[in-house]
Amino acid sequence: MSGTLSPIDKAKFVAAKRAVDYVEDGMKVGLGTGSTAAWMVKCLGEMVRQDGLKITGVATSTRTAELAQKVGVPIVTLDEAKWLDLTIDGADEYDHNLNLIKGGGGALLMEKIVATASDQMIVIADLSKQVETLGSFPLPVEVIPFGWQTTKALVEETLVNLDVLGRDASLRMNGATPFITDEGNYILDLHLRRIGNPRQLSLVMNQIPGVVENGLFIDICDVVVIGNGDGSVEVRDINNGTVAHEQIDVVETDNLFVDIAD
Ligand SMILES: O=C(CO)[C@H](O)[C@H](O)COP(=O)(O)O
Structure with missing residues (x-):
């Protein structure tokens, strides 16, 4: 299996591998x-299986819950944790x-409920996710299916008064039918291009009837671990203002790569 990881997968893997260093025995961990x-x-599963790490996970989706079960990370509900x-x-x-x-x-x-119910949130990403100003990526807004077209019109109308460049919302599709979230809702993707005031936008969006939640996470993330395709990582901690650079050892013959298919 040596050398099978593409640079982008390697970047994601090293970010994940560095982030699990924060996980200690007995912890309750939200799984993104x-x-x-x-x-x-997968990294946590290996630590549980090989090193006997004792943790309890709370999954943020059915997909993640299934993967956790497959790799041996014990899962409970957020209400239990x-x-x-x-x-x-x-x-x-x-x-x-x-x-x-x-x-x-x-x-x-x-994801927002679980991250908000945590002492600390660590984001793992590759450098392509870094932006000067949020908004190039369409902002997902979860809405209830009842009256979604009215909610969409209200959302677009509300955007006129906000510091954004684009104002179009599109219903996320899954082939020919609307994409349905784990909670049975729809998602509107807002093509804003530039979000001048994310805090204000988040507050205003969540006041619109029919909107359940929006994808802006303001003051929730504490640390970002940025992985690179050469195996290096940058760890930025917003609370203590530190930035560290490290190299992660990647052994692609690990069980991690040969045991577990997605
Ligand atoms: O918010 C998310 C899912 O709702 C993901 O964290 C986000 O989309 C990043 O995904 P990936 O790591 O596949 O790029």
């Missing part, structure tokens, strides 16, 4: 969703304040 978070779940030590998740965009856009994979609602 997406291709980067999947590496983190009540509060978490740490959540590790991917992101679609992060800015220099570590504010995020999430929800590209459609799991933003559970």
